[in-house]
Amino acid sequence: MTPEEFRAHGYAVIDWIADYQARVASFPVLSQVKPGEIRAGLPDAAPEAGEPFERLLADLDEKILPGITHWQSPHFYAYFPANASGPAILGDLLSSGLGVQGMLWATSPACTELETLVMDWLVELLGLPAAFLSTNAGGGVIQDTASSAVLSAMLAGREQATGFATNERGCDGKLTVYTSRHAHSSIEKAAKIAGIGRAQVRLIEVDGTFAMRPDVLEAQIAEDRAAGFTPCFVAASVGTTSSTAIDPVPAIGAICRREGIWFHVDAAMAGTAALCPEFRWIHVGLELADSYCFNPHKWMLTNFDCSAFFVRDRSALIDTFSILPEYLRNQASATGQVIDYRDWHIQLGRRFRALKLWFVLRYYGTEGLRAYVRGHVDAARAFAGWVEADDAFELAAPAPLNLVCFRLKGGDTLNQRLLEALNASGKIYLTHTRLDRKYTLRLCVGQTHTTIDHVETAWRLIRETAGGL
Numbered sequence: 001m002t003p004e005e006f007r008a009h010g011y012a013v014i015d016w017i018a019d020y021q022a023r024v025a026s027f028p029v030l031s032q033v034k035p036g037e038i039r040a041g042l043p044d045a046a047p048e049a050g051e052p053f054e055r056l057l058a059d060l061d062e063k064i065l066p067g068i069t070h071w072q073s074p075h076f077y078a079y080f081p082a083n084a085s086g087p088a089i090l091g092d093l094l095s096s097g098l099g100v101q102g103m104l105w106a107t108s109p110a111c112t113e114l115e116t117l118v119m120d121w122l123v124e125l126l127g128l129p130a131a132f133l134s135t136n137a138g139g140g141v142i143q144d145t146a147s148s149a150v151l152s153a154m155l156a157g158r159e160q161a162t163g164f165a166t167n168e169r170g171c172d173g174k175l176t177v178y179t180s181r182h183a184h185s186s187i188e189k190a191a192k193i194a195g196i197g198r199a200q201v202r203l204i205e206v207d208g209t210f211a212m213r214p215d216v217l218e219a220q221i222a223e224d225r226a227a228g229f230t231p232c233f234v235a236a237s238v239g240t241t242s243s244t245a246i247d248p249v250p251a252i253g254a255i256c257r258r259e260g261i262w263f264h265v266d267a268a269m270a271g272t273a274a275l276c277p278e279f280r281w282i283h284v285g286l287e288l289a290d291s292y293c294f295n296p297h298k299w300m301l302t303n304f305d306c307s308a309f310f311v312r313d314r315s316a317l318i319d320t321f322s323i324l325p326e327y328l329r330n331q332a333s334a335t336g337q338v339i340d341y342r343d344w345h346i347q348l349g350r351r352f353r354a355l356k357l358w359f360v361l362r363y364y365g366t367e368g369l370r371a372y373v374r375g376h377v378d379a380a381r382a383f384a385g386w387v388e389a390d391d392a393f394e395l396a397a398p399a400p401l402n403l404v405c406f407r408l409k410g411g412d413t414l415n416q417r418l419l420e421a422l423n424a425s426g427k428i429y430l431t432h433t434r435l436d437r438k439y440t441l442r443l444c445v446g447q448t449h450t451t452i453d454h455v456e457t458a459w460r461l462i463r464e465t466a467g468g469l
C-alpha cells in the first residue's frame with residue numbers, strides 16, 4: 001500500500017468509524033449471533049491473491065458487525081465500561097502509524113519520556129501520593145491491563161519477601177497472598193502464574209458492605225506465620241467488580257507496614273473518580289501502598305489498552321524484572337540516567353500508549369474529564385434513587401460511584417429471567433453478580449455518551465419488562 005493509497009483508504013476508515021459512532025446507539029447492544037455463526041460466514045482459508053481494500057471494509061459491515069457487542073453504545077451497562085473517545089482513537093492510530101517499539105529509552109526516547117511525563121501528570125490529577133512520582137523514588141508505567149499490573153506487583157512482593165532468591169531458585173511452596181473474597185479474579189490468576197499457587201491465596205471475609213475485614217486479615221497472617229508460611233502480598237480493592245466495594249485501605253496498609261508485606265491497591269475502574277476532588281476519599285490511606293493501579297481504559301475515555309500502574313519504590317520492581325542480554329546493552333542505559341520500561345513489566349516490546357493518554361488529557365482537560373465523571377455518577381445515583389423508591393425493587397449494595405446493584409423482589413429465577421429478557425431485547429445490556437449468594441443485577445454507567453436520559457430510558461425498560469414477566 002503506497003502512501004497515496006493509504007491516504008485514500010485511511011479517509012474511508014475514518015469515515016467508517018465516524019459513521020459507526022453516529023449509529024452505534026441503534027444496534028442491538030448485545031450481539032445476537034449464535035456460536036460459530038461469524039466463522040461460518042467467512043472463508044476457511046486465507047486468500048491466495050490480495051483483495052481490494054473496499055471489499056475488506058464491505059465485509060466488516062456485512063460479516064463482522066453482526067458479531068459485535070457494542071461496548072461503545074450509550075445503552076451498554078454491563079461488566080465495566082471500556083470507553084473510548086475521538087482523541088484516544090486518533091492517538092492510538094498515530095501510535096500505530098509510528099510503529100515504534102518502546103522497550104528501551106534508546107529505541108524511541110519520546111515514547112519513554114512522554115510516558116513518564118503523563119504518568120506524573122496522573123499522580124497530580126488524581127491526587128495520588130507524591131511517592132508515586134518519577135521525580136521521587138517511585139514512578140508509573142503503562143501496562144496492558146490491571147491483570148498484568150497485579151502480576152508485576154505480586155512478583156515484586158514475592159522477591160521482596162524472599163530476598164530476590166525466588167527469581168533464581170523458584171518458589172518453595174511456602175509463600176501466601178491475601179485479598180478479599182470479592183476481589184477480582186486476576187489476583188488469584190496472578191498467584192497461579194507467579195508460581196505461588198492458588199491454594200496459597202487467602203480469600204479474606206468481607207463485612208456487610210462487601211469490603212475486606214482487616215481483623216480477619218491480621219488473624220490469617222498470624223496463623224500463616226505460625227504455620228511456617230511467608231506472607232508476601234496483600235491486594236486491596238478500591239471498587240470491587242461486583243459492587244464497587246471499597247476495602248479499608250488505611251487499616252490494611254497499616255497491617256502490611258507492620259508485617260513488611262507488599263501492599264497493592266487495585267482501583268481498576270473506580271480510580272478515575274479521583275479526578276474529582278469530592279471523590280478522592282476513595283484513596284484515603286494510599287500512601288501506605290507499595291503499588292497501585294487504575295485503568296484509564298475503563299472509565300477515562302482512553303480506549304483499550306491502557307492500565308496505569310504506579311510503585312512507591314521503582315528499584316523493587318526493576319530488581320525483580322531486570323535481565324540484560326548482550327543485544328540490549330546500549331550507552332544510554334549504561335549511564336543509569338534513563339528509564340528502560342522493559343524492566344517495569346513482563347514483556348519486552350511495548351507500544352506507544354502514552355500518546356493516546358496524552359491526547360485525552362490535553363483534549364478534554366481536567367475540567368472536561370471531571371464533568372463527564374460527575375455526569376455518570378449523578379446518573380447512577382438517580383438510578384439508585386428510582387430503584388429505592390420502587391416497592392417492586394431493592395438495592396443490593398451501597399452505590400458510591402457509577403455502579404448500582406439491584407434486584408427485583410422475588411428471588412433468583414425471576415431476576416435471571418429479567419436479565420435475559422432485557423438483554424434479548426437488544427435495547428440495553430446488563431450483567432449480573434451474586435451478593436450474599438443472591439442473583440443480583442448490575443447497572444454500570446460509564447460509556448462515553450451515556451447521559452441521564454439514557455439511564456432513565458433504561459429504568460423505564462427495566463420496570464416495563466419486570467411488569468411483563
Ligand code: PLP
Nearest residue numbers: 145146147184239240241266268
Ligand atoms: N480489577 C478490577 C476491580 C476489575 O474490575 C477488573 C476488570 O473487570 C480488573 C481488575 C481486570 O482488569 P483488566 O481487564 O485490565 O485486567
